[in-house]
Amino acid sequence: MASLKVAVRVRPLNKREKQLSSKVIVHMKGNSTSIYKPSPNRGDELKEKGKTFIYDFSYDSSNRGRPTCVSQEKIFHDLGSDVLKAAFEGFNACVFAYGQTGSGKSYTMMGHADDKGLIPQICEGLFSEISHRAKVDAVSFRTEVSYLEIYNERVQDLLIKKTIPTYGGLRVREHPRDGPYVEHLSKCLVQNPNEMEDLINLGNANRTTASTGMNDASSRSHGIFTIRFTQAWFDEEVPRETLSKIHLVDLAGSERADSARTTGTRLKEGANINKSLVILGSVISALAELNVGGQSTKKKIFIPYRDSVLTWLLKDSLGGNSVTTMIATISPADVNYLETLSTLRYASRAKNIVNSPTVNEDENVKVIRELRAEVSRLRGLLEEANQVCHVEPCSSVKVEEELLQNEARVLQLTKEWTSKWGET
Numbered sequence: 001m002a003s004l005k006v007a008v009r010v011r012p013l014n015k016r017e018k019q020l021s022s023k024v025i026v027h028m029k030g031n032s033t034s035i036y037k038p039s040p041n042r043g044d045e046l047k048e049k050g051k052t053f054i055y056d057f058s059y060d061s062s063n064r065g066r067p068t069c070v071s072q073e074k075i076f077h078d079l080g081s082d083v084l085k086a087a088f089e090g091f092n093a094c095v096f097a098y099g100q101t102g103s104g105k106s107y108t109m110m111g112h113a114d115d116k117g118l119i120p121q122i123c124e125g126l127f128s129e130i131s132h133r134a135k136v137d138a139v140s141f142r143t144e145v146s147y148l149e150i151y152n153e154r155v156q157d158l159l160i161k162k163t164i165p166t167y168g169g170l171r172v173r174e175h176p177r178d179g180p181y182v183e184h185l186s187k188c189l190v191q192n193p194n195e196m197e198d199l200i201n202l203g204n205a206n207r208t209t210a211s212t213g214m215n216d217a218s219s220r221s222h223g224i225f226t227i228r229f230t231q232a233w234f235d236e237e238v239p240r241e242t243l244s245k246i247h248l249v250d251l252a253g254s255e256r257a258d259s260a261r262t263t264g265t266r267l268k269e270g271a272n273i274n275k276s277l278v279i280l281g282s283v284i285s286a287l288a289e290l291n292v293g294g295q296s297t298k299k300k301i302f303i304p305y306r307d308s309v310l311t312w313l314l315k316d317s318l319g320g321n322s323v324t325t326m327i328a329t330i331s332p333a334d335v336n337y338l339e340t341l342s343t344l345r346y347a348s349r350a351k352n353i354v355n356s357p358t359v360n361e362d363e364n365v366k367v368i369r370e371l372r373a374e375v376s377r378l379r380g381l382l383e384e385a386n387q388v389c390h391v392e393p394c395s396s397v398k399v400e401e402e403l404l405q406n407e408a409r410v411l412q413l414t415k416e417w418t419s420k421w422g423e424t
């Protein structure tokens with residue numbers, strides 16, 4: 001069992017907020033974040049007692065001049081390294097950034113070329129750990145990447161040049177064992193950091209962005225960057241293979257039509273964005289209710305995963321088999337008081353979600369292991385039979401036949417598995 005980890009990050013005042021002579025109403029100390037209601041007389045000090053929330057991390061990035069300002073590297077150090085640890089241990093992992101439009105989600109997840117966010121840093125960290133481990137242990141690695149956006153409830157592949165628009169979007173289906181997936185989504189095999197960087201850049205260029213009243217380059221879609229990371233090795237001649245799925249999610253921002261000053265297409269996008277974020281909120285609330293006060297309830301609670309494409313695709317990351325982190329990004333300004341308070345409450349609720357991550361082992365490898373156990377059981381039986389002379393010879397022959405069949409199957413499956421990895 002693992003509780004969802006929650007971090008909150010506050011960005012510096014932006015140009016618009018400075019033009020409005022906004023006051024900073026968010027203060028952080030240790031892992032607590034306090035927000036003060038702006039007084040109606042904007043010249044006054046913020047005297048009122050604020051509301052305080054405790055999270056796993058409260059990151060103050062509001063003043064880049066201060067030495068305590070939390071950098072992109074620090075965020076990777078705290079949150080990204082957990083993702084890598086989970087991946088190398090064979091667990092699924094997910095990080096998703098939630099917050100008002102223009103609050104710093106894309107900056108935190110993707111960043112800029114000279115100020116990289118979590119996604120590029122995690123990718124670099126992955127390859128540097130692979131090259132380190134490949135020197136020390138006899139392990140093979142395979143890394144595949146997909147990048148999609150959910151725009152107006154439709155799934156688009158971001159790793160295909162946008163020459164052929166898939167108007168209907170790609171279909172989301174559900175595998176009985178592996179859960180929801182996107183049909184025909186491209187999976188690109190990546191061999192080194194440069195190939196990874198090219199794919200990230202291609203996907204980012206394809207992502208739907210537009211200028212709104214709140215953000216010059218506002219993401220109008222939810223972006224899901226997925227790494228499927230497989231490791232294979234022999235453990236005392238027994239094949240082992242683990243698969244870890246890492247979802248890195250940059251959600252579109254919640255917005256008020258009046259502050260974002262949206263009309264027409266932008267307004268429709270905004271309505272779809274808000275709708276799916278409300279459903280995400282309902283899923284989070286329902287999951288949090290399952291674990292009220294740190295105790296899991298016996299109550300049957302319906303989780304509305306299927307009400308939006310976003311929650312359906314993130315089903316395992318929210319309340320399932322994944323080590324998951326939420327980063328809530330906020331503005332420091334009084335003009336955004338209500339949105340910021342709502343984000344802080346949303347994040348606070350998410351703290352109650354408890355996931356149950358398990359190591360994902362390859363099914364064929366599991367079969368090989370089970371067959372090997374059966375082989376040693378049969379060998380034991382035969383040895384016993386040879387020592388006791390009154391055992392019927394025909395039952396010994398049967399056991400021997402079964403043993404030989406199982407040994408041949410183990411050999412065959414191990415050969416197939418080794419040649420699959422040889423090709424990779």
Ligand SMILES: Nc1ncnc2c1ncn2[C@@H]1O[C@H](COP(=O)(O)OP(=O)(O)OP(=O)(O)O)[C@@H](O)[C@H]1O
Nearest residue numbers: 011061101102103104105106107215218219252253
């Ligand atoms: N911690 C930060 N330090 C410096 N600049 C930041 C920080 N966070 C955000 N910014 C800047 O604020 C602007 C808006 O940030 P960003 O685009 O990441 O917001 P967003 O939450 O992704 O918005 P949207 O939901 O509209 O896509 C960008 O110019 C970004 O560089």
